[in-house]
Amino acid sequence: MKRIISGNESIALSFGDAGGVFASGYPGTPSTEVLEEMARLGAVYCEWAPNEKVGFESAMGASIAGGRALATMKHVGVNVAADALMSFSYTGVGAGFIVMVADDPGQHSSQNEQDSRNYAKFAKVPMLDPSDSQETYDFVRTGLELSEQFDTPVFLRMTTRTAHAKGYVEQREKITPKVGEWVKNVPKNVMLPNYGKIKHIQVEERLLKLKEYAETTPLNRVEMRGTEIGILTSGVAYQHVREAFPDASVLKLGLVHPLPEEMIREFAGKVQRFMIIEEMDAIFEEQIRAMGIRIDLGKGPISYCLEVDSEIIRKAAGEKETSAMAPVQNLPQRPPIFCPGCAHRGLFSILAKLKVFVSGDIGCYTLGALPPIGAMHTCICMGASISAAHGMAKVNAVAGRAEKPVAVLGDSTFFHSGMTGLLSLVYNNGNALVIVMDNRTTGMTGGQENPGSGQVLTGNPAKQVNIMELAKVMGVENVVEINSYDLVATEEAIKKGLETPGPYVLVDRNPCILRYRVKNPPLKVDSETCTGCRACLKAACVALGLRDCGDKPKVAIDPNICNGCGVCSQLCKFDAMSKG
Amino acid sequence: MNIFNIVISGVGGQGVLLASKVFAESALASGLDAKQNEVHGMAQRGGSVTSFVRIGDKVYSPAVIAGTADLLIAFEPLEALRYVHFLKPGGRLVYNTGTINPSTVASGMAVYPKDVEEQIVRCCTNSHAIDALSIANKAGDVRAVNMVMVGSVIKNVPLDAKVIDGVVKTLSKGKGVEVNLSALRGGAAG
Numbered sequence: 001m002k003r004i005i006s007g008n009e010s011i012a013l014s015f016g017d018a019g020g021v022f023a024s025g026y027p028g029t030p031s032t033e034v035l036e037e038m039a040r041l042g043a044v045y046c047e048w049a050p051n052e053k054v055g056f057e058s059a060m061g062a063s064i065a066g067g068r069a070l071a072t073m074k075h076v077g078v079n080v081a082a083d084a085l086m087s088f089s090y091t092g093v094g095a096g097f098i099v100m101v102a103d104d105p106g107q108h109s110s111q112n113e114q115d116s117r118n119y120a121k122f123a124k125v126p127m128l129d130p131s132d133s134q135e136t137y138d139f140v141r142t143g144l145e146l147s148e149q150f151d152t153p154v155f156l157r158m159t160t161r162t163a164h165a166k167g168y169v170e171q172r173e174k175i176t177p178k179v180g181e182w183v184k185n186v187p188k189n190v191m192l193p194n195y196g197k198i199k200h201i202q203v204e205e206r207l208l209k210l211k212e213y214a215e216t217t218p219l220n221r222v223e224m225r226g227t228e229i230g231i232l233t234s235g236v237a238y239q240h241v242r243e244a245f246p247d248a249s250v251l252k253l254g255l256v257h258p259l260p261e262e263m264i265r266e267f268a269g270k271v272q273r274f275m276i277i278e279e280m281d282a283i284f285e286e287q288i289r290a291m292g293i294r295i296d297l298g299k300g301p302i303s304y305c306l307e308v309d310s311e312i313i314r315k316a317a318g319e320k321e322t323s324a325m326a327p328v329q330n331l332p333q334r335p336p337i338f339c340p341g342c343a344h345r346g347l348f349s350i351l352a353k354l355k356v357f358v359s360g361d362i363g364c365y366t367l368g369a370l371p372p373i374g375a376m377h378t379c380i381c382m383g384a385s386i387s388a389a390h391g392m393a394k395v396n397a398v399a400g401r402a403e404k405p406v407a408v409l410g411d412s413t414f415f416h417s418g419m420t421g422l423l424s425l426v427y428n429n430g431n432a433l434v435i436v437m438d439n440r441t442t443g444m445t446g447g448q449e450n451p452g453s454g455q456v457l458t459g460n461p462a463k464q465v466n467i468m469e470l471a472k473v474m475g476v477e478n479v480v481e482i483n484s485y486d487l488v489a490t491e492e493a494i495k496k497g498l499e500t501p502g503p504y505v506l507v508d509r510n511p512c513i514l515r516y517r518v519k520n521p522p523l524k525v526d527s528e529t530c531t532g533c534r535a536c537l538k539a540a541c542v543a544l545g546l547r548d549c550g551d552k553p554k555v556a557i558d559p560n561i562c563n564g565c566g567v568c569s570q571l572c573k574f575d576a577m578s579k580g
Numbered sequence: 581m582n583i584f585n586i587v588i589s590g591v592g593g594q595g596v597l598l599a600s601k602v603f604a605e606s607a608l609a610s611g612l613d614a615k616q617n618e619v620h621g622m623a624q625r626g627g628s629v630t631s632f633v634r635i636g637d638k639v640y641s642p643a644v645i646a647g648t649a650d651l652l653i654a655f656e657p658l659e660a661l662r663y664v665h666f667l668k669p670g671g672r673l674v675y676n677t678g679t680i681n682p683s684t685v686a687s688g689m690a691v692y693p694k695d696v697e698e699q700i701v702r703c704c705t706n707s708h709a710i711d712a713l714s715i716a717n718k719a720g721d722v723r724a725v726n727m728v729m730v731g732s733v734i735k736n737v738p739l740d741a742k743v744i745d746g747v748v749k750t751l752s753k754g755k756g757v758e759v760n761l762s763a764l765r766g767g768a769a770g
Contacts, residue, residue: 324647
């Protein structure tokens with residue numbers, strides 16, 4: 001049956017069809033839909049892990065126990081899982097193992113633009129880079145076979161445009177999952193130095209065998225057309241290349257690590273202009289230059305930043321630009337913002353008012369950094385809010401600065417890697433106020449379950465971890481619940497937390513209004529009472545707006561958008577808002 | 581057939597993604613190739629959202645290049661202006677007249693351009709305005725704005741109206757079938 005599905009959906013479908021037994025991962029755009037779709041399909045056991053390292057390790061165990069396994073994550077998740085990756089490369093697998101990584105060129109929804117192909121080189125494991133949904137489907141099966149044939153974890157690398165773009169997919173025959181033996185093999189699986197040294201030699205030998213394989217596998221193919229231009233490319237860039245130069249010859253790499261040196265040399269020798277088109281880093285180019293092959297066009301005119309498209313490729317190759325009108329200038333920007341009714345809005349309006357230093361983290365609440373709120377001052381990686389605040393406080397003590405830092409993070413990020421930061425804060429006599437916005441979902445990625453939500457990925461009930469109890473057990477003496485919709489009480493609680501020396505934890509337990517479909521009646525503004533002072537606009541809520549009203553614009557509330565949370569009415573000094 | 585490029589723009593939460601899915605599925609049902617492409621994640625929290633749909637005998641790249649779109653469907657006037665440069669000369673623009681304040685306007689940092697529709701007409705000689713919210717309301721659900729917008733371009737896309745009807749039926753559930761079909765018809769008449 002033919003269907004039109006995204007690359008991520010293809011992975012879920014294909015893993016089930018290819019006899020997959022276990023899948024685990026942590027949500028992160030653009031990787032999240034793989035496990036969501038797998039849960040929907042219901043053919044394979046799958047779960048959310050608290051973080052990518054745990055997900056990778058669980059899949060690793062599944063592979064060792066003889067089940068074909070998959071770990072999913074976004075590019076930055078590999079940094080978290082890298083400890084397991086680097087040594088699992090040494091031990092090799094039991095049953096086939098794929099680590100699916102979704103890169104985000106263009107940084108549509110990420111904190112950086114790292115190119116995961118570097119990890120394949122670093123970990124000395126093969127990497128597949130599909131260019132559309134059908135190839136993604138096919139590469140999952142091939143990847144599992146490759147993993148078993150060469151006794152290695154295999155990377156399946158997606159990018160935003162292969163993960164989310166939809167195209168046609170034809171399914172192949174279904175393989176019934178077979179579980180292999182659960183073998184005790186100490187020299188293979190115990191990476192003590194004496195065993196690890198032997199395994200390293202085997203890894204280098206494996207890489208040589210993979211290089212031979214790369215020369216002949218149909219994963220890599222030469223499409224000979226004209227000899228004037230020859231382009232080496234992979235992933236979604238292949239599609240853009242075909243669009244930009246339909247008559248050019250193409251060396252399309254499906255296996256992007258290790259590279260097929262002889263194939264490349266032969267192809268480059270057959271064409272007059274040899275070009276390399278790759279998104280982000282110059283991984284192919286650097287290796288191919290080292291092979292001593294002449295490259296006529298590489299990274300020079302194509303940036304290391306952002307995505308490529310057919311227009312960028314054409315321009316880089318010296319073709320005429322497509323004529324288009326200039327984009328309309330000076331339009332008001334429309335950045336993402338807290339949903340109307342979101343509990344984060346109340347908290348951040350208080351943090352902004354108190355002008356404290358907020359050590360932030362990754363989640364919807366990161367939007368609190370944007371104007372007009374501007375009340376988050378660092379956000380670097382998952383879980384860093386508490387640990388970075390701890391370091392800041394220690395330096396503040398040295399500098400004689402009295403200010404206590406505030407760490408803000410969500411429930412899912414707390415479970416991911418915030419917990420260990422809190423442990424350090426307690427253990428090392430730290431001094432920070434920690435605010436956990438426990439809305440019982442992994443919000444920014446679309447509302448996934450987590451250890452505090454009471455459900456597993458498939459929707460079945462699960463043990464619900466209580467963050468307040470957890471913080472107490474970890475040794476925090478002051479753990480207080482707050483309600484961010486009550487601005488006065490929240491301000492008092494924050495002030496008390498700042499005045500009390502040592503670790504202090506506040507937990508807001510209001511649910512995510514989007515995930516749990518919370519809908520309150522809208523508020524309305526009495527235009528007689530409203531003075532047009534704009535104090536409420538600091539809430540940065542899209543339900544609010546100014547409308548012409550005599551000589552001074554006054555505030556109006558859009559009843560279709562307002563979720564009745566009451567934050568704006570508490571910011572109003574004239575009591576102009578009321579329940580509709 | 582030559583490739584037909586559609587750009588759909590709007591605001592996170594308006595149902596842009598489902599509208600794109602209708603076109604892509606309809607192309608498949610018509611025996612054509614199609615690619616659909618959009619960005620998920622952070623952008624969806626009330627931010628500006630776009631989706632590309634490309635239909636043809638064989639489609640490679642999922643991206644539409646500025647200056648090459650045959651059709652721009654804008655769910656909001658400001659989002660029509662923001663992406664109008666994607667249209668090829670003479671390309672068709674259909675936009676919903678209902679405005680949604682961006683957070684920058686809602687917080688008083690920017691002003692919503694009062695002459696947004698005049699600007700649209702100046703930029704595009706082949707534009708059509710539609711009050712999708714009222715039509716969706718009449719169809720029975722304000723959330724059917726996306727299906728009104730699909731209906732509004734039914735004569736502009738190289739797809740059969742009956743095929744689109746069929747796809748919308750399969751993508752809708754329960755009472756939604758009737759609402760969505762009514763929204764499609766309302767959009768086509770608007």
